[in-house]
Amino acid sequence: MLRWIDDDEPLPAAAQAMGPEDEAPGLLAVGGSVTPARLDEAYRKGIFPWYSPGQPVLWWSPDPRMVLPVAGFKLHRSLRKTLRRFVHTPGCELRIDSACPQVIRACAAAARAGQDGTWIVPAMVDAYGAWHRQGRVHSVETWVEGRLVGGLYGVAIGRMFFGESMFALATDASKIALCGLVCFCRQHGVALIDCQQNTRHLASFGAREMPRRDFLAHLRQAAAAAEIGEWTYDPALWRHLLDDSAAAPREDAP
Numbered sequence: 001m002l003r004w005i006d007d008d009e010p011l012p013a014a015a016q017a018m019g020p021e022d023e024a025p026g027l028l029a030v031g032g033s034v035t036p037a038r039l040d041e042a043y044r045k046g047i048f049p050w051y052s053p054g055q056p057v058l059w060w061s062p063d064p065r066m067v068l069p070v071a072g073f074k075l076h077r078s079l080r081k082t083l084r085r086f087v088h089t090p091g092c093e094l095r096i097d098s099a100c101p102q103v104i105r106a107c108a109a110a111a112r113a114g115q116d117g118t119w120i121v122p123a124m125v126d127a128y129g130a131w132h133r134q135g136r137v138h139s140v141e142t143w144v145e146g147r148l149v150g151g152l153y154g155v156a157i158g159r160m161f162f163g164e165s166m167f168a169l170a171t172d173a174s175k176i177a178l179c180g181l182v183c184f185c186r187q188h189g190v191a192l193i194d195c196q197q198n199t200r201h202l203a204s205f206g207a208r209e210m211p212r213r214d215f216l217a218h219l220r221q222a223a224a225a226a227e228i229g230e231w232t233y234d235p236a237l238w239r240h241l242l243d244d245s246a247a248a249p250r251e252d253a254p
Contacts, residue, residue, distance in 0.1 A: 002027065003016070003030070005029050005059075007033050012028055014045055017063065020063075029059040034049050039155075040131075042059060046065070046215060048162070052121070063211065064211050065194065066196060067194055068163075068182075068193040068202065070193060073182045073206050074204065079179070080241075083179055098143075099148055100129075100137065103152070104120070104132075106167040107120055107165035107166060108122075110166075131155070138155075139152065140181045142173040142180075149168070149169045149170040150173020151167065151173070152166035153166075154194075158225040159222045159228070160218075161193050161194065163181075163196075178205065179241055184237060186237075187240065191222070192222070
């Protein structure tokens with residue numbers, strides 16, 4: 001039976017979500033507000049909000065869970081060429097957290113336009129923006145000649161990263177941001193990027209489904225690890241994808 005919750009009630013355990021035989025597999029609970037405190041509780045339990053305008057807040061924990069193993073990221077030949085060109089072109093750079101609120105709003109606009117991504121309603125824009133100011137939400141941004149042309153944002157807890165949404169105003173701009181995120185994660189010992197739902201687009205980069213129980217076991221361990229100290233992007237990190245012969249040191253991995 002679907003559970004309705006108030007703001008002062010804890011979220012149920014993820015294992016109580018609806019199963020594959022139900023009308024809405026993965027749906028766990030309904031109600032309450034989206035706030036940084038509630039989001040922190042949810043993500044640590046393997047739960048996330050996903051709902052449309054006019055609906056109450058819907059809380060989900062799908063089984064299986066789509067994840068991208070960082071070590072198994074697939075960099076296709078055409079994207080490798082694009083990435084090399086980007087890295088070596090003056091005026092092209094990857095940044096982290098220089099315009100996170102702008103990235104969130106751009107992802108919301110892309111979702112409303114029917115592009116890939118969750119439906120990011122205004123309450124979620126506000127909540128994730130507030131959570132960013134608390135240091136929990138981060139953006140990876142593709143810049144060309146001083147203009148933000150693509151990016152993504154997500155949630156970091158310990159050595160776990162939960163990808164939320166991405167957008168692109170130029171060809172491959174969001175893919176370049178994803179490549180930068182993979183490099184950053186390899187550098188800092190983040191083994192999995194949570195992708196939430198299965199899409200062919202994510203699968204093309206090596207994302208795969210993982211049983212929820214395995215995902216939750218990994219989450220417990222990763223969330224308990226030391227936080228990443230500094231969220232900045234050093235161009236030297238591109239070596240994790242563009243220099244196949246290079247060792248990949250993890251300077252502050254736990």
